[in-house]
Amino acid sequence: MTDLPVHALTDRVQIPQDLPSPWVRITKRIVIALAVLCAVVLIVYIDRDGYRDVQEDGLSLLDCFYYATVSLSTTGYGDITPYTETARLVNVLIITPLRVAFLIVLIGTTVETLTTESRQAFKIQQWRNKLRNHTVVIGYGTKGRTAVAAMIGDEVAPADIVVVDENPAALERAKTAGLVTVRGSATDSEVLRLASAQHAKSIIVATNRDDTAVLVTLTARELAPKAKIIAAVREAENQHLLEQSGADSTVVTSETAGRLLGIAVQTPSVVEMMEDLLTPNAGFAIAEREVTPKETGGSPRHLHDLVLGVVRANKLIRVDDPEVDALELGDRLLYIRSADAER
Known part of the structure; x- marks a missing residue:
């Protein structure tokens, strides 16, 4: 992919960047132009004896401003010229x-337009070289947006999330x-x-069609055999297809x-909960953490946290199962935490 043309790379990948307002950029250019003009005026005024004027009465400060203006604008009328070697060397x-x-x-506007693509392409290459253990969200519809919001709410940095979609409005x-978009x-x-x-550390498949989700999962699993793939499917009858395609978790x-x-x-308050x-x-929120050495050997039902289940060897076991009456090192607890209290 590093051999892609610059325009192809920047057309597909967009990295968020903060740009100053047009007025700030214009003001900055005017200040730089005036600074350059004043610098030339100062240089010419200091070495004014090395310049010849057609009137042969020496250069005044106004003459220096005049020479700097016509010189920088490449007009060059020739009525004021450097004639000593020092003045010509300074020129x-x-x-x-x-x-x-x-x-x-x-x-500057033209130059900026010509160089923006090259700078953006270089920035994209640098970003891709450093990007590791991130999350790729495929599809930024309702499901994708909600998934991203949940991750950011769970303190995942937006820089660690990459969105892939074909819809320009969704990418915008x-x-x-x-978020970085592809x-x-x-x-x-x-x-x-x-x-x-x-x-990537994880890949979320949130496409709008089940057949697309299956094909995307197959492609992602082939490309990233170690990544955790979570896929959404509309119909339960297609869930096994996603699992066969390589999805670690599926949501119907x-x-x-x-x-x-x-x-x-019957119980609308349950939905709110x-x-x-x-x-x-x-x-309140559902969270996961490792068992501490102090908790090993004890029952998850006797802990201070309200434990819902225990993950052992990548398998979720209910808290009332006799198999997890004694916690082991390496177990992970699925428990309810208070987000407000932690904050």
Whole structure:
């Protein structure tokens, strides 16, 4: 991917950056131009005896300003000229570079347009070389946006999240949220390589179609065999296809929403509590942590934390299962924490 043309790289990958307002940029250029002009005036005034004027009455400060103006603008009427070797050397070594700098400032917009792509491409290459253990979110629709919001609420840095999507409007929303975006279909392994999926810690598949989710999961698993892949599927009958494709975890969106709707008929407060548990940055939240040496041998039901389950050898075991009556080192506890208290 490093052999991609500059325009192809910058067209697909967008890194958020803070740009000053147009007025600030214009003011900055005017200040630089005036500084260059004043520097030339000062140099010419100090060495004014080395210049010849057609009137042969010496150079005044106004004459120096006049010479600096016509010289920097490359007009060069020739009525004031350097005639001593010192003055000519100063013109070659100092005033000529300042003239070039002055012209660059004048045509700064054009130069900036020509160099922006190159600088952005270099920045993208630097970013890709350093990017490791990040999360790739494929699809920035409702599911993708909610997943990103949950991760950021759980103190995941936006710089550690990369969004892949084909929809320009979705990518613009992700860019506004401060996320790096990659435009293209995630079924293409080259697009996933641009997002450095091969170095990702986790990959979230939040596409709008189940068949697309299966193909994306297959492509991602082939490219990143060690990454944790979490995929969303609309229909439960397609869940096994995602698991066979290499997904570590699957979420059936239609059935999950249906269950919540059914529960809300009799006990709407339960739904509110579930929403609270699924919001990591407010109220109560479900979290995971390692068992401490002091807790080994004890029962998870006797801990200060409200434990829901124990993860042992990558398998989730309910807290009331006799298998986890005695905790072991290496176990992980799934418990309820208070986000407000921790904050």
